[in-house]
Amino acid sequence: MNIQKTIVASLLACMLPAAVMAKDLSVGVSMALFDDNFLTILRTSMQKEMQKDGVKGQIEDAKGDVSQQLQQVQTFIGQGVDAIIVNPVDTNAVKPIMDQATKAGIPLIFVNRRPQAELTDKMAYVGSDSELAGRLQMEALAKAMNGKGNVAILMGDLANEATRDRTKGVEEVAAKFPGIKIVQKQTAKFMRNDAVDVVSNWMTAGNEINAIASNNDEMAIGALQALGKNPDKILIAGVDGTPDALQMLKQGKMIATVFQDAQGQGEGAVQTAVKLANGEKVQKIINIPYQLITKENMEQFTQRNLK
16 A cells, blocks of 8 residues: 555656646747737737636737837747747738747747748747638628628738738628729728728718728727718728627627637637647647627627626
8 A cells, every 4th residue: 555655656746847847838928019909808818828827928018019029039038938929010020030939949829910921840820810801891891781882991000911811801702792892992000090080081082982891990990980970871890899899889880890709819829839838739820710790699799708
């Protein structure tokens, strides 16, 4: 009996370092910017998942600056983190980050914004198919427009793949309707205030617009603010499914948004970082599906946002 106890104790002692090691993982996170509603939900989700998994996390704000983001990654490498998560400022400018992580042999996970570069070993992307978001959004608008009218596209940050792909999705669906014409395309950098200015200028110029397809909810809300008391004349759809957008949907001011699962992306990024740090294999692309939200099905998403 004593021998058995000794063996069990020895086994537990052998297992202990592995468990401690798993708990002692440290992850550095560089966000494109903190000042964004959707990215705030994403960031909070990552923080919660790290706490749950016992991971030490350090989250930095790149403030929309490519060089600052690279500097943050270099600092993480210098600190000897076990994995790095990056929400890229510019999806076309990720090669220096990838080179640094590869040289240091540290796993690199991109989240939410898909890098425009080939992912190599110890790398993964956790996010959603932005083109699908544009297609779902425009299909909802086309239905509400009865297949005819003028559409304006509020584009996000031009350095972002989500801007290009969501816009492409909108254009692909619009092209299927002979009666629908895209009359305006302008960037408002994913920001609410910029969208107010862009849409105000469209209205001042006397553009005939029947619908606005916005690359995200923040710009859609900015468009509503610009339209003031007469938003009913123009149909508006966004992307993200933020709590603010769901309120607009409930009030009948927006006709649709597309749910982008910030919680799913955040949890997925941290879980992938832990797996790669532990030497496990993961899929290079981890897709978190988009879903269309309308007034009819918004209740389930409101509940999800309350969690």
